[in-house]
């Protein structure tokens with residue numbers, strides 16, 4: 001499946017997911033990190049949504065932080081989705097915190113530090129504000145479209161539970177997109193699932209921990225709307241976790257994702 005495929009077919013009440021798999025080395029240096037597209041597009045009736053109502057009434061919404069400056073042109077980036085007829089990316093609303101929960105089951109040692117380090121880097125790169133909503137026992141990775149008030153779920157799983165983690169896939173991530181009354185689309189919730197055994201192995205050594213952090217950064221990049229690019233200088237290369245940190249194109253894309261209107 002093309003992970004950059006636009007316009008998932010409306011599938012009210014259901015979800016669609018995709019991943020990609022490539023044969024190859026299972027060596028840690030070659031770990032593949034993929035995106036999973038979640039979510040049908042849920043069409044909300046005009047006026048049924050509080051934000052749309054505010055917009056209709058001409059009420060300004062307040063961003064949680066000022067848009068970041070965008071440094072253009074020195075790298076490669078691609079968005080998973082753009083607004084119809086526009087190159088503006090689909091993203092989370094900069095007027096609401098991105099709430100997330102973490103399921104500690106099967107998680108490696110120091111997992112919260114790992115997650116929150118990546119969250120901090122994504123916040124710095126996008127200007128979006130994340131809010132930790134605590135631990136959860138939920139393992140409902142694939143149905144985070146049923147209730148738009150669901151927080152983003154971060155957790156660790158095995159390929160037996162999530163077949164998309166089979167082979168050398170280290171993580172999958174994606175967000176559920178809703179289409180609002182005026183046709184404007186945004187992400188409202190999502191999930192990041194990391195391969196349990198891979199992360200246990202990586203978190204056992206300092207270099208492995210850096211690699212685990214890079215995989216987490218890559219997955220959060222997908223969560224907020226970045227697609228893969230065929231550029232080895234970017235963390236959003238399918239095997240970009242070896243890159244270690246966000247490249248210039250990644251950073252431009254992330255700044256644009258955080259710069260959307262609410």
Ligand SMILES: [Zn+2]
Nearest residue numbers: 033034035238
């Ligand atoms: Zn990926």
